[in-house]
Amino acid sequence: xxxxxxxxxxxxxxxxxxxxxxxxxxxxxxxxxxxxxxxxxxxxxxxxxxxxxxxxxxxxxxxxxxxxxxxxxxxxxxxxxxxxxxxxxxxxxxxxxxxxxxxxxxxxxxxxxxxxxxxxxxxxxxxxxxxxxxxxxxxxxxxxxxxxxxxxxxxxxxxxxxxxxxxxxxxxxxxxxxxxxxxxxxxxxxxxxxxxxxxxxxxxxxxxxxxxxxxxxxxxxxxxxxxxxxxxxxxxxxxxxxxxxxxxxxxxxxxxxxx
Amino acid sequence: xxxxxxxxxxxxxxxxxxxxxxxxxxxxxxxxxxxxxxxxxxxxxxxxxxxxxxxxxxxxxxxxxxxxxxxxxxxxxxxxxxxxxxxxxxxxxxxxxxxxxxxxxxxxxxxxxxxxxxxxxxxxxxxxxxxxxxxxxxxxxxxxxxxxxxxxxxxxxxxxxxxxxxxxxxxxxxxxxxxxxxxxxxxxxxxxxxxxxxxxxxxxxxxxxxxxxxxxxxxxxxxxxxxxxxxxxxxxxxxxxxxxxxxxxxxxxxxxxxxxxxxxxxxxxxxxxxxxxxxxxxxxxxxxxxxxxxxxxxxxxxxxxxxxxxxxxxxxxxxxxxxxxxxxxxxxxxxxxxxxxxxxxxxxxxxxxxxxxxxxxxxxxxxxxxxxxxxxxxxxxxxxxxxxxxxxxxxxxxxxxxxxxxxxxxxxxxxxxxxxxxxxxxxxxxxxxxxxxxxxxxxxxxxxxxxxxxxxxxxxxxxxxxxxxxxxxxxxxxxxxxxxxxxxxxxxxxxxxxxxxxxxxxxxxxxxxxxxxxxxxxxxxxxxxxxxxxxxxxxxxxxxxxxxxxxxxxxxxxxxxxxxxxxxxxxxxxxxxxxxxxxxxxxxxxxxxxxxxxxxxxx
Numbered sequence: 119x120x121x122x123x124x125x126x127x128x129x130x131x132x133x134x135x136x137x138x139x140x141x142x143x144x145x146x147x148x149x150x151x152x153x154x155x156x157x158x159x160x161x162x163x164x165x166x167x168x169x170x171x172x173x174x175x176x177x178x179x180x181x182x183x184x185x186x187x188x189x190x191x192x193x194x195x196x197x198x199x200x201x202x203x204x205x206x207x208x209x210x211x212x213x214x215x216x217x218x219x220x221x222x223x224x225x226x227x228x229x230x231x232x233x234x235x236x237x238x239x240x241x242x243x244x245x246x247x248x249x250x251x252x253x254x255x256x257x258x259x260x261x262x263x264x265x266x267x268x269x270x271x272x273x274x275x276x277x278x279x280x281x282x283x284x285x286x287x288x289x290x291x292x293x294x295x296x297x298x299x300x301x302x303x304x305x306x307x308x309x310x311x312x313x314x315x316x317x318x319x320x321x322x323x324x325x326x327x328x329x330x331x332x333x334x335x336x337x338x339x340x341x342x343x344x345x346x347x348x349x350x351x352x353x354x355x356x357x358x359x360x361x362x363x364x365x366x367x368x369x370x371x372x373x374x375x376x377x
Numbered sequence: 378x379x380x381x382x383x384x385x386x387x388x389x390x391x392x393x394x395x396x397x398x399x400x401x402x403x404x405x406x407x408x409x410x411x412x413x414x415x416x417x418x419x420x421x422x423x424x425x426x427x428x429x430x431x432x433x434x435x436x437x438x439x440x441x442x443x444x445x446x447x448x449x450x451x452x453x454x455x456x457x458x459x460x461x462x463x464x465x466x467x468x469x470x471x472x473x474x475x476x477x478x479x480x481x482x483x484x485x486x487x488x489x490x491x492x493x494x495x496x497x498x499x500x501x502x503x504x505x506x507x508x509x510x511x512x513x514x515x516x517x518x519x520x521x522x523x524x525x526x527x528x529x530x531x532x533x534x535x536x537x538x539x540x541x542x543x544x545x546x547x548x549x550x551x552x553x554x555x556x557x558x559x560x561x562x563x564x565x566x567x568x569x570x571x572x573x574x575x576x577x578x579x580x581x582x583x584x585x586x587x588x589x590x591x592x593x594x595x596x597x598x599x600x601x602x603x604x605x606x607x608x609x610x611x612x613x614x615x616x617x618x619x620x621x622x623x624x625x626x627x628x629x630x631x632x633x634x635x636x637x638x639x640x641x642x643x644x645x646x647x648x649x650x651x652x653x654x655x656x657x658x659x660x661x662x663x664x665x666x667x668x669x670x671x672x673x674x675x676x677x678x679x680x681x682x683x684x685x686x687x688x689x690x691x692x693x694x695x696x697x698x699x700x701x702x703x704x705x706x707x708x709x710x711x712x713x714x715x716x717x718x719x720x721x722x723x724x725x726x727x728x729x730x731x732x733x734x735x736x737x738x739x740x741x742x743x744x745x746x747x748x749x750x751x752x753x754x755x756x757x758x759x760x761x762x763x764x765x766x767x768x769x770x771x772x773x774x775x776x777x778x779x780x781x782x783x784x785x786x787x788x789x790x791x792x793x794x795x796x797x798x799x800x801x802x803x804x805x806x807x808x809x810x811x812x813x814x815x816x817x818x819x820x821x822x823x824x825x826x827x828x829x830x831x832x833x834x835x836x837x838x839x840x841x842x843x844x845x846x847x848x849x850x851x852x853x854x855x856x857x858x859x860x861x862x863x864x865x866x867x868x869x870x871x872x873x874x875x876x877x878x879x880x881x882x883x884x885x886x887x888x889x890x891x892x893x894x895x896x897x898x899x900x901x902x903x904x905x906x907x908x909x910x911x912x913x914x915x916x917x918x919x920x921x922x923x924x925x926x927x928x929x930x931x932x933x934x935x936x937x938x939x940x941x942x943x944x945x946x947x948x949x950x951x952x953x954x955x956x957x958x959x960x961x962x963x964x965x966x967x968x969x970x971x972x973x974x975x976x977x978x979x980x
Contacts, residue, residue: 130893146621148736158846162897163890167418169587172627172732174515175421191735213558214894224419224526224534232527233482242435242476244491250484254509257484257516261420297482 176262395797396777397573403805427514430506455785560892609917617751765807786926842887
C-alpha cells in the first residue's frame, strides 16, 4: 500500500507549527478518515471538529492544501500526489489545532429578523413548488462557514467583521426576502448594517460551497438589486421617513444582544 | 472546594437536536428562563442526518389518512411493545407540529395544489411523510434553531455534560459539565432538567451515528435514578453504505425505496417477496406487477415488500448475504436507476446522488447502490410519562431518541422526526408545569459535583495506561459481533463477561495532552456512558427469549406472546457507571378497548 504524509497544523492562539504524520493510504478514504487514524494512534489529542462524516452537518471545515473544504468530502485519491497539508480556517480565531472559534457566525445569526408570516389558515398555508424552490436552494446550507472563510472582505480585513455578515447570511436574507409567506422587510438592514455593499461578487464563496448553492448569482446579486431598488426609490424613501418602518418582527422583541 | 463557573435556569435542556430545541421553545414561551447545553455546535446535532421525512397524518396526498391509521401503523410496526399512549398522542399531534414548523420558516416540498407533499415510507399505510427532498432533518433543525435564536435563548455550545447532580432531597437539580474548548468545568443549577441527548449507535462498528451517539443521556438518567426500558430493541437500518470501507454504515434513505427503488440479490432477483411475514401478508403485494402498480395508485395494488418495516427488511438482507447471494462488498443491491429517470432521481434524492457520486464514485442514476444493514436507532430509552415526559427521577424529563416507549420494538421510518417535535413540546410543557408547581429542586449537592470532576481528571494522573481509542474500537467490534442484528444466548453471555473486562480497562485509561479541546479526553468521558448502555442492551437481549422487532434471537426465532406483556426495565442503586444494574419486568400500559379495536381494523 502507498504511504501518504500529512502535514497538520498544530497549535493554539499562542502559535503553532506543522507536524508531519506518515501513514499507509487505504482505499476510498477521505481526509477526515486519515485525521481520525492519526488521532487513534499517534496523537489522541489532535483537535478537529466533526459530526456526521457525510457532508450534512458542516462541522469538519478546514483548508486542505490551502483550499477551504470539508474534510469528510475530500477523497485522498483525488488530491495531487505528495504531501497533504491540513490547516484550520484562516478567517476565524484558532482554538486548537484544526478547531477555530466560529462564534462570529452565531452572532450574525442573532441579528437576523425572523420570518413574519400571516396567520395560518385552516389546513395549512398554500405555497407552490416553484415558489418555495428558490428558498429551498439556500436552505440546503449546512453552515460549514467555508464561504465566510474564503470571503476576502473578512479573510483579509479583520476590522470588517463588525459591519459585514458575509455570504452565509446574505443567502439567509435572500431566502427570507424570497419566502412566499414573509411580510418583513430587511432590505434597509442588509444595506446599512450587514455590509452587502462590501461584496464585489468575485464568486469565491460560490466556488467553495460544498452544497453547490449559487450564492452569488441566485442570492447576492438579486439581493443587491432589491436593496438598490428600495434605497434609491424616492417614494420608498419618503415612506420610510414618514412611517418610520421598522425591520423587526414581534418575535425579535427579546433577541438578546450578541455576547 | 473549588469555585466553578455556575449558571442557573428554570429549565435546563441537555442536547440541541430536534427534541431539545422544540422543548426550549415551549419552555421559553411559558416565560421561563431556559438554557441549552450541547456538546457540539448549534445546528450540528444528529437530527441533520435524518433524510426521508417526518410522519404526520395530514391527509394531503391520501385524504383517507388520519391519526387512527397512523396509530395502528406505529403499533404494528413496534410489534405492540409500544407505550400505546405515546403512540396515540404522537399520531394525533404530529400534523400540528409540522404545520407549526411552516410558521417558523420551514419550506417543505409541495403538492400540485400547494399543500405539503407527503411521501411513502416503510410500514406507513399511506404516503405520510412531509419532506424536503432527502434533507428533511436539516430543514427541521435549522427551522427550530432559527426560532430558538430569535427568541434569545442561551445556548452553551461544545459543553459536555458529565453527570446529573441532585439536591439534598434527591431531586435532580442540575448537572456538572466541562467546556470542550478550554477544558474548564462548569455547573448548571436548574429547577428541572430535560434530557434530549439522542441515541447510542456509536457503540457498534457499523453505524449511521456520529461521534455524539454515545448514550450519554441514557446512562445519566440511569445513574440519576430513572429507569431504562426496551434497551435490547436496536434498529439496524436496512440500507447503509457498505463500500468504500471508510464510509461503511453511512445512511441511505428509505426514501429511495419509497420513491420506487427495489432490493436485488446477486442473481438480480427482487428477493423481498420471499420474506413477507404472516402479520403483513394481507397488505403486501405478491407479484412485481402488483407492487409496481401501487406506486402511482395505492388502491390499484398492495404495497411492495421492499416497504415492509425496517426490522423485516434488515433481517432479509442479512439472510441473503449469509446465503451467498450478496454483492461484491458484502451487501445487496438497491436499484432505482433501472426504474426511474435520472431527472426524477436527482430531484427527489439529491443528497443520495451527491453522497454516492463523491464518496463511492457511483452514479445512482445509472448504477445500483451496494447497501447493507447499519446500526441506526435505539427504540429503548428512559421510561417516561406520555403526557409530561417525566422520568421516574423527580425533576428529570426526557424526549426524543433518549426516551423509550414510543416506538416499541421497532420504529417506523419518519416517526422519529415527528417524535422529536411532539414529545419535545410535551417535555417543555411537563418541565414548565413542574417548575410552576413549586416542588422543584434547590441547590446542587457539591459532593456529587466534586466526585464527577475527580473522576473526569483521573486519567490525566495515570503515568501509563490504555489509549481510549483502542478501547472504543474493541468495544464496537465486540458489540457488532455479539450483540448485533442476530443474537444468541452463548454470544450474549460472552458479551456480558467482556463488558466487565472493558469496565476495568476504562479505569486504566491514561490521557495524553492537556485539557483544552482534547478529543482523547472527551472520548474517555464518553466511555462510561457507552459501557452502561451496552450492559443494559446485553442484559435485555439475554432476558428477552424471543424475537420481536429490533431484537432477533437465533435461538428463539419466533415472537412469544408471553413476552408481549412487559418491557424489561433497568435501574441502578449505586448511581455510578460501574454500579450493579437491576432488571425487572415492567408491565405495559393497558390499552383501552376502542384503541385495541383500531389495531384489528382493516383500514
